[in-house]
Amino acid sequence: MDPLWLALFIAFAFALTALLAPWVAPYDPIEQNLSATLQGPSWANLLGTDHLGRDILSRIIHGARPTLLTSSIAVLIAGSLGISLGMISGYFGGLADALIMRVMDFLLAIPAILLALLVIVILGPGPSSAMFAVAVVGIPEFARLSRSQILSLRTREFVLASKSAGASTTRLLFRVLLPNSAGPLVAQAIVLAALAVFLEAALSFLGLGVPPPDPSWGQMVSAGKSYLQYAPGYSLFPGVAIAILILSLDVIADRIRLHFSGDENSITEAPTKAA
Amino acid sequence: MLRYIGFRVLQVLPVLFVASIVIWGMIFLVPGDPVALKLGPDATPLQLESAREDLGLNDPVLIQYGRWLSGVLAGNLGISFANELPVSSLIAERLPATLHLVIGTALVSLLTSVPLALLGVSSPNRTLRMGVSAYISMALAAPSFLIGVLLVYLFGVNLSVLPTGGYIPIWEDFGESVRHLVLPIATMSFFFSGLLTRFLKSSLTSERAAEYVDTARSKGVSKRQIWRKHILRNALLPGITIFGLYVGTLFAGAVITESIFNFPGVGRLLLDAVRERDYPVMQGAILLVVVLFLVVNLLVDVLYSMLDPRIRYAK
Amino acid sequence: MFRSSTESANHVDNGNNSQADTVLLSADAVEMRFASRKSLFSRSSSSVVAVDGVSFTLSSGEALGLVGESGCGKSTLARISAGLYKPTSGIVRLDGKDINSMSRKRRKQFHRQVQIVFQDPFASLDPRRSILEIITEPLRIHRIGNRKSQRERAIDLLQDVGLDEEVLDRLPRDFSGGQRQRISIARSLALEPAVLILDEPVSALDVSVQAQFLNLLQGLKERLNVSYLLISHDLAVVSLVADRVAVMYLGRIVEVGRTEDIFTKPTHPYTAALISASPERSGETGGAKRIILEGDPPDPANPPSGCSFRTRCWKAAEKCASEKPMLVERRDGQASACHYPEL
16 A cells, blocks of 8 residues: 555544544543553553553643644744745845845754754743744745745746736736745645654653643653653653654655656656647 | 865855854843843842843943854853853863764764665665665654663663663773663664665665666676775765764754763753753854854865865866 | 727838838847856956847837847847846837836836747746636736636637637646647737737747748737737748848847848848758849858857957958947848948
């Protein structure tokens, strides 16, 4: 079976689970049960309980929410800001281009985690800071990508044709250039989503994301570290969930990129002297 | 050649300039007064004002930047908010530990990814090739903290074979040092070897398909020789650039790993700085990383241009 | 709309740029200088002059052909005339007004009156849009009509170019080069422009399709009374449609005049060489021998002094190196830039 379908299924299942968490989870994720702490998987608790007796499965299900929230909002912010900057840079060139690209180069020179930490230091820890941190990480690649797309498209004849019909700059940018650059940008959005899942989990793992008692996958992995010899599932189950989600997103992103890099060639088909 | 170096240096300067402004200026982005943050909520207005004078915060912005910049160029990265120690000495103190990790990871990844990439490209066994691809996918998807925790569970808790924390410099006690390094390095190497293997695989594949291979074959050169003399060399060369690109990532990965394994390195320093809102440490560390990244990439480019005759003669 | 629809197509035979006909589009000493790539480290003195002081006039209902080798600047001139590039010096005028100093509103009006069709049929249509959207885009930009009337107009335009209504909902990739060019023409006619600039419209098409296409152009010109600025490297193409022809070499116009005059009695050596190289027309020059030009075209970044053609001209003399020849009228309606013209 084509792994793409599995990946898509997983991604959708994840999103659905996150959205419907209160109805899907068997237990209340923050309800404690101190008489049944660190139990292994059983019929009562399919994935066991944590050190406060809370059901791990329910916490994983609810933990999908901050992950979904952070990655979607971060991708949205990074996408709109990054693509806009890239369009300005690519279309207008000159000083704006030089300035914007220098800043992007700088942002790209800092590894993702460090940049995220930098933003957290400024904004203070918390889920919304994590969102901004991931967004800042994602902006430069979007900017670079959309800029290079605009640069290669803006001298194409169909763009000039619209221009010669009197199209305004805004119209050219948003109705002509952007739709034709969509492919690689969509792929990049998925790539960023995968990175966002990782970063949010990493930040939570380091104690800088969603504060307890609300569940988040990274934080669960961190808390479970102390109880590895009693209930390894506490750390490992949420960790595996993260890995599976990231893997699925990676697969989807690869496929999209493949699809569009093939498509690109058809736009630049050399005139074959056909009738 | 000299011209190329000069040209590349010129390219780097604007980025460094922007970096310095952003890094220095970040303290103004923080909501709230930097002095109040430093002295805490109990400080009196008098204390705040005198602290402001001391730190020179009442001077015009340009002068503050100039002062900071000249300090940096002289090696002074500021004083930590948390413990009044110079940032540069704090970092210098922790650097060796992190370097153990980083260099170890680089070596291990290199040693594993070359044979893996070769297997993944040229092995006649299809399962093996698919296995390598699967390994790459998983290595890139699994978060390092999961790997770390998993390794701790398997080898530290269950089998109790290896220590799960602490650091001993390699020059003090080789054996013990290595024992303490195994798990952290393995954790970091997983991801990095995935990166490297993927890159080498694609590099090897494209070299193998290159025309000169057909030419050599038709001349009767043996497969082995072609591989050794041509394909390998041509494919490994761009691998150098990968190191340049990802040197920052190596240091960044150390943050998480050092947290899991209680390693007293720069990563832990950074984490503590984030938790305590210790800006000077943060600024110093980020600046160092950016400079390191740019310098390493520059060196890599120059090295690459020296090794690859095509670039040398292209001019 | 300024274009009078009652203007007859009579003056097609009279290729003379007579004062009685209204001049629609004109270029006045237009120059286009591109800075050379290396300008970051070297001095900016190395620039390429793509268009070197070109002037022309285009009257209503007239078809002006622009011929020359690739690289002579004709495409650049086309785009300048369509308002896509701003010339580094000189003025392009529509109805006597400088198009580059127009207000935004007037400029939009200008685009309604002057349209351009490009060479590459595979790159001139937005691959993501349906044919309907492509053809009606100019109408939507200028807010003409509603969805229904726009669709009807599109159907009419398609009919004009010989394509069927069912084409409307398909994508460009379903069509051949010739069909795409027709769609491009249909789009360019949507706004009922007075001037249609065609940049190598048939170069990417098979020879058999070219003839069909040129017939279409000729028919449209007569029916809709559009003026053409037709650019091509192929003399045969130009001779079929154009009333007047201008010959370009290295950014300058070296000869201009009525089509028949140019082809039967060329006065510039370059024109003569071009004609003799073209199999269809060489017979008309009274069986003149095939002229083969020596040497390669000079580097546009470093043109020869004086007459830029002198390095390949068999008549070149001292004067040609020292003095740049100006366009001088030789016969009625025919001018050339040469110190030793063939009269």
